[in-house]
Amino acid sequence: MEQSKENEFSLQLKASGYRLRTRMTQQVAFWTIRLLGFVVVGILVWIQGFIIVNGAGVLSWDFLTQAPTEGMTSGGIFPAIVGTLCLVVGSMVFAFPLGVMAGIYMNEYTKDHWTVRLIRVVTNNLSGIPSIVFGLFGMALFVNTLGFGDSIIAGSLTLGLLVLPIVIRTTEEALKAVPDSYRSGSVALGASKLQTIFRVILPSAFPNIITGLILAIGRVSGETAPILFTAVAYFLPKLPTSIFDQVMALPYHLYVIATSGTDIEASRPIAYGTALVLIIIVLAMNLLASFIRKRVSRKQR
Template sequence: MLNLQTESINLKQDSRFGKNGAPQGTPKSRRRLYQSIVFNLLRAAALVNGAALAIILWFMLARGWRAINWEFLTTAPYDSMTKGGILPCIVGTLCLGLGAMVVAFPIGVASAIYLNEYARPGKVLRIIRLGINNLAGVPSVVFGLFGLAFFVIYLEMGVSLLAGALTLAAMSLPVIIGASEEALKSVPDTYREASLGLGATKWQTIYRVVLPAAMPGILTGGILGLSRAAGELAPVMFTAAVYFAPKLPSSPFSEVMTLPYHIYVLATAGTEIEATRPLQYGSALVLIVLVLGMNLAAIIYRARLRNRLS
């Protein structure tokens, strides 16, 4: 009897067992197993996304690289768009994308500053944020119809570069506001308290302390907005793009050609769709490279700014 009691006490004191004699470490091993499963699922999802992107790039590159040459990049299309290049489309896409960012970026950042730094928490603020989140999920064709009704017809801008840029800016605003507000929220409150404690005003604190610290995250929102604006078809199809414009835009009220609309025309409404198949893939490849190039430039600037701040 004494031996059994002694053995039970030794089991309870053994580091491998709990108070009831149950093996310790079982919940921990289960957590490690669940963590390993979740991490493997995340790795698999990232691998699938990367593989899909690689397949798309390879598909476009294999079918479009033969069409790309100096003439293709520096001349306008001619002969029912079966010959020539896409220079007006490249210039029109750049003007629309950059014009949209010139309008949307400062308005989006200012809106995020107001919502995060000045607006009082309450029902009105919740409604505003709900509206912004809903606008971020609205299909682009709805923004295109809005731009057609408001900018093109009501404000009498006509089908023009300005109307298209303003429509793309309205479409990009929810993304920029959401990303900018999250970036401002990530700045520690101790930064604000230290600045205010040194005698700075609220605006000086925001301008000189909060905004520089949040700028890398704000630029992320700008990159997302630029990517969406540069590759959209529906908004510019109603407000800015035309079938053929041999000359480059000379004013904000000029009609423009864009790469997304040009690809759509060649693939669906052209007179010789099969003859223009290499031009379709070549234009799509140029659009991908153009969007990646603009994103890369913004990412490099963001990285340099982050290194400077750190």
């Protein structure tokens, strides 16, 4: 802009040049940004596609329903699926009611009090704690101090703590979305607070609360670090019979056969298959959650 020639013509030229330049910059910037967007989608497609293409051939009924054989180089992943199922059910039995009740307390009983703000901050922190730290804690408390040993119950409790913030947060959001007129309407009809919560608020918030449960299930089924020292076994020929038994689990199974199996090359197909099963679980849970969310928002409209 500080060029020396000062006649009108050049000024005009400069102005149009400036306009041209900004246009050009904008075009370049926008295309770069669009490209970055495609890169991110590309990464997702790459990862998912890679696992789906390589794992699809392995997936079969036998793969899902048989135990691993020959040093985990062939056979299926049935015990790992059962183990993960046990851990998911166990952690949800623990975390879901607790999280929902915490959410109710935070939204219905002490709205915007300093205690709630404190709880919210702490819950946020809790969700930021790395999963391996939960593993350490679970080992110290459940496995060693309480003496559960490596077991379904120790793993479930550890995983439950890990997903508690997710359940609390979604419950809180769900309850917030219930209009206040519902509450005052119910109370005006003579219902007690508890009746209002159980008969009016929870039913209308329920679908949204369920999405929290579903997302938590997706998270729990994929976590490895917290169960590493609290629940899983490298290989178990039999299925668990009580909550104090060790189990195999899908994510740990994938880790083991990908890094330290008896014959890594030979067990590669099984690793692909296991990864695919994990991805399918996560995909299904995400789809289910967004499906419920969509249905709810349509109904409320």
